[in-house]
Amino acid sequence: MFPDSRGVRPSVTEEIAQYVLELWHEHRIPIIMSTLFILSLVRIYLHSTQTREPLRVLSNLDEKVAPKPSAVRDEKPKIEMEEESEASEATESAVGKKGEKKGPRRIKGDASRKARGATQAGNEARKIQVLLFYSSLTGSTEKIAQTFAQELETSLGDSADKGSGSAFLSPKVLDLSEADYDEYFITPPKSEDDQTDLFYLLLIPSYNIDTINDSFLEHLQETHHDFRIDTSPLAPILGYSVFGFGDREGWPTEEEGFCIQAKDVDKWMAKLSARKRAYPLGMGDWKRDGKERLSEWKTGLVDVLKQLELTRSLGEGVPGSGDPLESDDEEEAEDDGEVLIEEVSVSKTTKGRSGGSLEDVEDIGRIMEFSRTDGPGQKSAAPLAIDFTTEGKAAAKKGVTVTVKEMVPKSSPTYAALTKQGYAIVGSHSGVKICRWTKSALRGRGSCYKYSFYGINSHQCMESTPSLSCSNKCVFCWRHGTNPVGTTWRWVVDPPQLIFDGIRENHYKKIKMMRGVPGVRAERFAEAMRIRHCALSLVGEPIFYPHINEFLGMLHGEHISSFLVCNAQHPDQLAALQHVTQLYVSIDASNRESLRRIDRPLHRDFWERFQRCLDILRERRFRQRTVFRLTLVKGFNIEDEAEGYADLVERGLPCFVEIKGVTYCGTSTSSSAGLTMANVPFYQEVCDFVVALEKALLKRGLQYGIAAEHAHSCCILLASERFRVDGKWHTLIDYDRFFELLEEKGPDGDFSPEDYMGPPTPEWATWGQGGFDPRDQRVDKKGRPIEAA
Numbered sequence: 001m002f003p004d005s006r007g008v009r010p011s012v013t014e015e016i017a018q019y020v021l022e023l024w025h026e027h028r029i030p031i032i033m034s035t036l037f038i039l040s041l042v043r044i045y046l047h048s049t050q051t052r053e054p055l056r057v058l059s060n061l062d063e064k065v066a067p068k069p070s071a072v073r074d075e076k077p078k079i080e081m082e083e084e085s086e087a088s089e090a091t092e093s094a095v096g097k098k099g100e101k102k103g104p105r106r107i108k109g110d111a112s113r114k115a116r117g118a119t120q121a122g123n124e125a126r127k128i129q130v131l132l133f134y135s136s137l138t139g140s141t142e143k144i145a146q147t148f149a150q151e152l153e154t155s156l157g158d159s160a161d162k163g164s165g166s167a168f169l170s171p172k173v174l175d176l177s178e179a180d181y182d183e184y185f186i187t188p189p190k191s192e193d194d195q196t197d198l199f200y201l202l203l204i205p206s207y208n209i210d211t212i213n214d215s216f217l218e219h220l221q222e223t224h225h226d227f228r229i230d231t232s233p234l235a236p237i238l239g240y241s242v243f244g245f246g247d248r249e250g251w252p253t254e255e256e257g258f259c260i261q262a263k264d265v266d267k268w269m270a271k272l273s274a275r276k277r278a279y280p281l282g283m284g285d286w287k288r289d290g291k292e293r294l295s296e297w298k299t300g301l302v303d304v305l306k307q308l309e310l311t312r313s314l315g316e317g318v319p320g321s322g323d324p325l326e327s328d329d330e331e332e333a334e335d336d337g338e339v340l341i342e343e344v345s346v347s348k349t350t351k352g353r354s355g356g357s358l359e360d361v362e363d364i365g366r367i368m369e370f371s372r373t374d375g376p377g378q379k380s381a382a383p384l385a386i387d388f389t390t391e392g393k394a395a396a397k398k399g400v401t402v403t404v405k406e407m408v409p410k411s412s413p414t415y416a417a418l419t420k421q422g423y424a425i426v427g428s429h430s431g432v433k434i435c436r437w438t439k440s441a442l443r444g445r446g447s448c449y450k451y452s453f454y455g456i457n458s459h460q461c462m463e464s465t466p467s468l469s470c471s472n473k474c475v476f477c478w479r480h481g482t483n484p485v486g487t488t489w490r491w492v493v494d495p496p497q498l499i500f501d502g503i504r505e506n507h508y509k510k511i512k513m514m515r516g517v518p519g520v521r522a523e524r525f526a527e528a529m530r531i532r533h534c535a536l537s538l539v540g541e542p543i544f545y546p547h548i549n550e551f552l553g554m555l556h557g558e559h560i561s562s563f564l565v566c567n568a569q570h571p572d573q574l575a576a577l578q579h580v581t582q583l584y585v586s587i588d589a590s591n592r593e594s595l596r597r598i599d600r601p602l603h604r605d606f607w608e609r610f611q612r613c614l615d616i617l618r619e620r621r622f623r624q625r626t627v628f629r630l631t632l633v634k635g636f637n638i639e640d641e642a643e644g645y646a647d648l649v650e651r652g653l654p655c656f657v658e659i660k661g662v663t664y665c666g667t668s669t670s671s672s673a674g675l676t677m678a679n680v681p682f683y684q685e686v687c688d689f690v691v692a693l694e695k696a697l698l699k700r701g702l703q704y705g706i707a708a709e710h711a712h713s714c715c716i717l718l719a720s721e722r723f724r725v726d727g728k729w730h731t732l733i734d735y736d737r738f739f740e741l742l743e744e745k746g747p748d749g750d751f752s753p754e755d756y757m758g759p760p761t762p763e764w765a766t767w768g769q770g771g772f773d774p775r776d777q778r779v780d781k782k783g784r785p786i787e788a789a
């Protein structure tokens with residue numbers, strides 16, 4: 001090495017470094033190439049000989065299908081699952097689905113989706129154990145319990161322990177005389193891995209002698225009252241249901257003790273489980289219908305269990321459903337377009353927007369164009385823009401362009417008011433609601449008067465209307481502040497199929513919500529899942545709807561009978577109406593002045609319209625089963641009006657005349673009408689009026705008689721002698737025959753009401769007998785049984 005410029009000679013180390021550097025510069029390319037080559041060889045070798053570790057995210061997906069027992073524990077694992085689903089989403093988006101463009105993963109804050117995914121994943125991991133408890137003295141329930149458990153397992157798609165993929169473990173059958181109550185009825189037992197939810201079924205035969213049932217009931221009661229224990233210690237179970245066996249031979253009615261202990265068990269279980277009644281109490285007579293009832297109960301139960309498997313939730317219940325206090329208070333509001341006085345505070349805004357004055361309404365002309373704007377999420381079914389009436393041409397004449405709006409838009413106060421009152425609004429102008437009688441019949445507490453008079457089952461009756469709008473503002477209709485009014489159809493028209501599907505769906509939804517309500521009977525609940533009747537009378541005017549005939553066709557197509565009530569203000573639509581099972585016209589007064597005062601009609605020619613409607617009814621009396629409905633309001637339309645009503649009957653010659661006292665619910669603030677309790681006639685006053693009317697009819701040579709009564713609803717039926725056969729009234733309807741005739745002869749077919757007249761009116765419903773179905777139990781406002789007089 002040479003000395004540097006300063007004449008200093010480099011050290012040995014410096015000389016070596018210099019040498020290595022020169023060497024690198026000379027040979028770096030071959031060195032890099034050969035290193036890369038060697039590394040590649042090593043990589044290939046390792047790849048072909050080593051077992052691969054699965055990718056982390058894929059392993060997670062596997063875990064989701066078959067989780068390790070410890071993978072899901074209460075809250076925390078849910079979070080883990082969430083992360084897993086996030087991870088799998090990440091993988092999917094990073095790897096990209098087949099044919100999809102790969103790209104950076106976008107993270108969106110879709111909390112609900114994540115939560116749902118997490119719950120489902122959690123649900124998949126958890127199992128459901130049905131515990132079937134029974135008691136038995138003479139052994140029949142024991143045998144039934146064993147068979148029932150096997151059948152249930154099959155119906156649920158076999159059990160998880162047999163590897164079926166179902167969440168249900170094999171049902172366990174437990175004899176209450178051997179089971180440790182402390183183990184099952186103080187707090188629900190936990191499985192070893194804490195991965196199992198419990199569902200309790202109880203098969204209880206009743207005994208009026210001392211049996212194991214007594215100590216069991218005592219235990220339930222004591223547990224509930226024990227101050228050291230929570231009042232609802234069984235709340236963690238998924239749900240429960242009870243079925244009782246009894247013997248009607250010795251204990252004919254529930255009041256006499258039929259299935260009494262099953263009822264008690266059901267009641268205490270509701271308290272202990274914090275209202276987890278998953279399906280109504282079933283009851284069967286072991287000698288007669290026991291098996292049939294049990295099988296029905298099982299069908300309903302399986303539906304609920306399958307829903308539980310998916311959602312782990314019993315779903316919605318009506319307010320107060322399964323109340324731990326088992327309070328049986330019922331609201332007294334009577335529906336069915338039946339007239340009532342109720343305390344309702346009507347907001348000024350609501351009134352202003354929905355009502356509109358007479359002048360406003362009459363200014364609206366024929367609708368020439370349709371300009372509905374479908375907001376996001378609104379149904380896409382094409383609405384039809386029609387003004388089907390012949391009235392209100394003023395605007396058209398003036399050349400005013402009218403924008404077609406929805407009758408009851410979701411954002412309107414009307415919508416809010418109606419939904420608050422329990423209506424489900426379907427589309428933009430139809431509604432459905434469960435009436436109090438449907439609820440009452442589900443609980444075996446009596447049906448509406450239409451059961452006594454015409455044989456309709458209230459628990460199979462749907463109350464609805466395709467038009468929430470009306471052309472009157474009747475003094476006794478408390479809804480006139482909340483429902484829209486008008487003389488012409490000036491709104492968007494929904495197609496009939498949309499209405500039919502919507503009301504049916506919402507009706508069933510509302511029935512299902514009654515599942516946990518105390519006292520609902522399993523067999524009636526099961527029957528209620530098949531609508532047999534439709535009362536088109538809820539609120540508004542059904543024949544106002546332009547496609548009423550198509551809509552009726554849909555009801556009849558499903559063998560749902562139609563009870564249509566109209567207000568005698570739309571003669572053209574009435575004349576065009578096809579067959580209905582029973583056609584009502586509301587007759588609210590006997591003369592022009594009284595009608596104006598009571599109905600406060602929007603049409604200026606209301607009296608002429610009214611009379612034309614009566615004439616149409618007269619013409620059609622051998623085609624349609626026609627009914628006048630009179631609503632008596634004291635101080636308005638009772639006094640001295642019997643003669644006037646008789647004249648109207650003479651004009652319309654209806655098949656029947658229903659006379660009903662207005663119903664009172666609370667203090668009336670029924671708008672300016674100011675009706676009070678003083679306007680509600682006593683039943684005796686209604687009876688006196690009916691007797692006077694019958695006399696007035698006979699005086700005119702009209703063949704009518706008092707056929708039936710339903711004192712509970714303050715309702716009496718006058719019928720034409722056409723419906724008296726061999727001295728017996730035949731006010732019931734043969735529904736099957738009605739549908740046969742309709743199918744044979746068509747909706748305009750030539751057949752008469754007599755052709756589908758039913759069997760004789762039951763004795764208990766005839767005049768003087770009160771009209772309460774003896775199968776049912778009358779209760780007072782607090783749900784306490786009322787002894788028959």
Ligand SMILES: Cc1cc2nc3c(=O)[nH]c(=O)nc-3n(C[C@H](O)[C@H](O)[C@H](O)COP(=O)(O)O)c2cc1C
Nearest residue numbers: 136137138139140141205206207208246247258259
């Ligand atoms: C002594 C006795 C008392 C009974 N008491 C009632 C009763 O109060 N209410 C009822 O509905 N059934 C009553 N039953 C009918 C039983 O509940 C019915 O026979 C039941 O199916 C018996 O079930 P098991 O064989 O599993 O014990 C009674 C039967 C017996 C023998």
Ligand code: SF4
Nearest residue numbers: 336435448458461463
């Ligand atoms: S007819 Fe139907 S909707 Fe009307 S009160 Fe009776 S059960 Fe209720």
